[in-house]
Amino acid sequence: MSYEIKVNDEVSDIKVLNRDGNLLEIAVDNRKYKVDIIEVEKGVYSILLNGVSFNIELISSGLKKYEVNTLYNSFDIEIIDAETKYMNSRKSGEDEDADYISTPMPGKIVKILVKEGDLVKGGETVVIVSAMKMESEYKVVNDRIIKQVLVKEGDNIEGNQPIIMLGEVEE
């Protein structure tokens, strides 16, 4: 039973070699580990590896994707099974995602400083969003053209929701 696993952007092979109760021999690429692993709370694993005690907290999104927190680090981990591979193979060759401004968290549109068709310079602020009493200015990195404004002032927005579509400026 061999799988691929993606930790942040790195893909490794992962394979259970042997299991005896909660004692596990497991190989990640060619690195072999003997671990004592147990789920101590929902989503929290205690792992002993050569006596060293690790606490690992998992937050799963869907069946195969995890945010994994160790003491000092946080990893995005994805299990790559046959289905995922198939999906990935189909995906490659497609265009990149459309270019748009979005916010990482929910908030409220305070001010929109541009309208459709505007040309904006790199570094220029296009929208101000308020979340948790802080106002944040969202800027474009390069010179862009405003293709579409999807929200209006006062709107509440979700995290990662496209709010302004951007187009490339023809030189």
Place this chain on the structure above:
Amino acid sequence: MSYEIKVNDEVSDIKVLNRDGNLLEIAVDNRKYKVDIIEVEKGVYSILLNGVSFNIELISSGLKKYEVNTLYNSFDIEIIDAETKYMNSRKSGEDEDADYISTPMPGKIVKILVKEGDLVKGGETVVIVSAMKMESEYKVVNDRIIKQVLVKEGDNIEGNQPIIMLGEVEE
């Protein structure tokens, strides 16, 4: 939608009269309440009744039985639906449970002080059980005859497991 509900040993009718989001009009027997009720954590309800704030913690065993903890009290609560009523009607008329010694928690048999056929006086210790480093003596309340000893010294036992069967003493 009317049900009966048993709180400890008292049975009342309970009926939702009206519901609007988490605002509920509900009648327990002929006592009517308007409550604002919300599940704030898994099994923990916050209830506001005429402004008074209650925190209620539920531990369910099966679908219809609950241990319910309020600030200073703990209640055994059971929802009595048609099925339960049917089961109860069948049960009535049966004999009482067999008479036996058991412990409320898991433990280990330290010493058995009686054997089958012994006559024991009321108040006499029949078995000593150790749990969590404390030894507890289990006594008979009335004069009894030992019908059967189901365990031996050193045995680990579960909570509520019959360990010694008792019989009535003929006068």
Place this chain on the structure above:
Amino acid sequence: MIKKILIANRGEIAIRVMRSCREMGIKSVAVFSEADRTSMHVRFADEAYFIGPAVAAESYLVIDNIIDAAKKSGADAIHPGYGFLSENAEFSDRCKKEGIIFIGPSSYAINTMGDKITARKKMQTASVPVVPGTTKPISNLKEAIKTVKEVGLPVMIKASAGGGGKGMRMVEKEEDIVSSVTAAKSEAMASFGNDEVYVEKYINSPHHIEFQILCDNHGNGIHLFERECSVQRRHQKIVEETPSPIMTDEVREEMGKHAVAAAMAVNYSGAGTIEFIVDDNLNYYFLEMNTRLQVEHPITERVVGVDLVKEQIRIANNLPLELKQENLTQNGHAIEVRIYAEDPDNNFMPNPGTIKHITEPLGLGVRHDGYVYEGYEIPMYYDPMISKLIVWAPSREEAIDRMKRALYAYKITGIKTSIPFLHKIMDVPDFKNGRYNTHFIQDNAKYLNKKVEPNNKIKDVAAIAAFVNYLSTLDENVNDSSATALKSNWKNFGRKKSLNRF
């Protein structure tokens, strides 16, 4: 005597006030907006009343709604906490008019101190040193440019009604004056409903040191020593400690006297804080007075051994102060850090969300004042501070060690927090040596932005945990009839009690 207190606030401070109420045998009443029905302060209170929509301007800031709730509950006093209506003179007056005790100062004290410009004048009269700056609020942008040039760059633009870093902007270059004033005014309006701003000379290498004071209604006033609050990000305090590592006994005594004099100058009643800006040579200037409890009040409580909320309530009960200046001492060292729901790797962006799992730090010398719990969704409408961690130890060095231990043990998943960032602060040499000012964060970017590069082993351990969870979940989802053997294989993983060992 007060029997029932309505706490016109939410979050950790509402709960903190309720704790003292409970210890005094006083009933507590919570108020909540639509976003806060599941909030801990509602669950913790004896009573709770709904006061309006999620947006604070339509609930926590609506005086009528608060007064209504107080009447409904029969509360005889209102504690405003910090923020919201805590420094609102109208609210103080309204309570008085309604026959409800406002646990805080009179509208006169709030107005005088709340308007920074009036306060400056008052302090000058009371011989308390003040920072050079404008004497009246800026009314238009043209005037702003003129005034700033008069005071001389760099300057700070500050909201007259302000506090907590909101509506505050530093201006270094002339071309930024207009945009900064505009931004400060807009934030001031949004936060305080008042867009007046004023200008102050910017002090180089500034330390932010404040004094806790208590004044009763019988002419007694004392200070409970200083708090060093120079570790700030965007003018928002994130680490506070007491005693201040730069303080001397002489300056402390002198500043304490000035702090009490400042409060007395406005006939202050209750708990308040006099903020000073202090330079490297311990020259100090009155900055402002916060006419309420401060976020960082627990470090004073720990080192002086006083429950400040109880003192506030006693004063509101018209009792004379029992504490005497000559009996107060600073015992050991306390540090507080503020835990925010924010992403330190992404420009400290607020990061609301649902708490998945929380492990609170406990044990010797650790106090934790929070309000979130597992499954709680932090609303996006309010301040992103979720808790405060306060440690005490006999020495500053041990207190830092203890704070690191507490931060190590403090785990919150589901949201990003400032915990890793705070942990790094404790290791910065300037902090360890106690040699820092309000530029600490930018001056120490090289320490604070450093990432701990994970090694292969920790990456693999993380991968193994995720993989095992994946396999267990797979098994759970397998249909019973088709593969019972496989199912039991992983599902009960780790539930076995007797194990073989390697």
Place this chain on the structure above:
Amino acid sequence: MIKKILIANRGEIAIRVMRSCREMGIKSVAVFSEADRTSMHVRFADEAYFIGPAVAAESYLVIDNIIDAAKKSGADAIHPGYGFLSENAEFSDRCKKEGIIFIGPSSYAINTMGDKITARKKMQTASVPVVPGTTKPISNLKEAIKTVKEVGLPVMIKASAGGGGKGMRMVEKEEDIVSSVTAAKSEAMASFGNDEVYVEKYINSPHHIEFQILCDNHGNGIHLFERECSVQRRHQKIVEETPSPIMTDEVREEMGKHAVAAAMAVNYSGAGTIEFIVDDNLNYYFLEMNTRLQVEHPITERVVGVDLVKEQIRIANNLPLELKQENLTQNGHAIEVRIYAEDPDNNFMPNPGTIKHITEPLGLGVRHDGYVYEGYEIPMYYDPMISKLIVWAPSREEAIDRMKRALYAYKITGIKTSIPFLHKIMDVPDFKNGRYNTHFIQDNAKYLNKKVEPNNKIKDVAAIAAFVNYLSTLDENVNDSSATALKSNWKNFGRKKSLNRF
């Protein structure tokens, strides 16, 4: 200097020791039995090693297994906590032989103090007052009767190797002598592997007051004042406080000197406790010395401001004590209560089980030392104590108020605990007045056994919560295809954000 410490223990004390290790930059090593793989101390440690089956006699009490784990981990010291091997002279010696520092006293001190009869003689030599009683262990039942009659009833039968109330029996009637001696011997054997018992005169109206001492390897010894431990159930302490409400400054000073003298008499090294039995007139007698950290050490830490585990480690590092008797003071008042997994309504029967939900008390003046977490199953093999709650306040009265507040806020479901019982203790007039002795529990049965009779309203509120949960669960279990509308009706109950209000 010590770099890595193995903690030969489990539960709250293992974690408490690890906290101080972490603050000192010392690595901590846990050991665990089969029943403890999921225990918090394993998760909290830097390293963890398996040492055998669940039964302590085959794991936590097996010296070879502990030493093996220490070697495997490279630990240079072992902290024994309390209980288990903490007062085992052989273990102290073995560590020495293996070149591992034992954080505790020498086998000589343990042996001398561990054998209560030898200890009595030693104390008499050092002019420390002792309780009248036997001078040698009881070897057979016939002799027992004779000895008890000599000392005069009532008497206490005590395990020579004992502590913590185990292997201890009070005898009031002659006919109970045999059964009590037998029971004490059996418990002593089970708990300590040694069934020697001895007899002591029973002191009427006795107070249990103990002194914390610290001795280094350089001839320095100090005491850190007293702890009042008279609230006991079955000779097991459940509430401790400091200062003792019956203590006077004069007696405190005198007892402190005797406590230090007692420790010095056995060349003691490390932290230890001298237990005294004290009558109403403050006559005091040496009872025994506990040659280890006590469960109730945190109240001393809080009032004196010292981390006792750190002091133990410093002494083990052969450093001289930095604390000086003349600089130590008692600051304010501290109370500890012990939370047991037990059923107060069912004769305090231990009540192991799985923790379903826990809300820990936080805030000003509260310390919580525990080890359980949500989902943790308390094993039936060990002591049922699950945590300790320690509060501090400037006055005893305020400390009691604070403890009540903390107990109010402390919620554990899934198991029965002693929390309601402890709450009642805080309200007993004798406790509030500080007028109590070791008979407190039986003397105040009328207060402590009183049940709060629930009114109809609270019963109905409980019923409503259960009923709403039942309806929600019903909906969840409805098959999607058949009744989607109904399903959404209750399932997302309370997830709506905007609500209408009555």
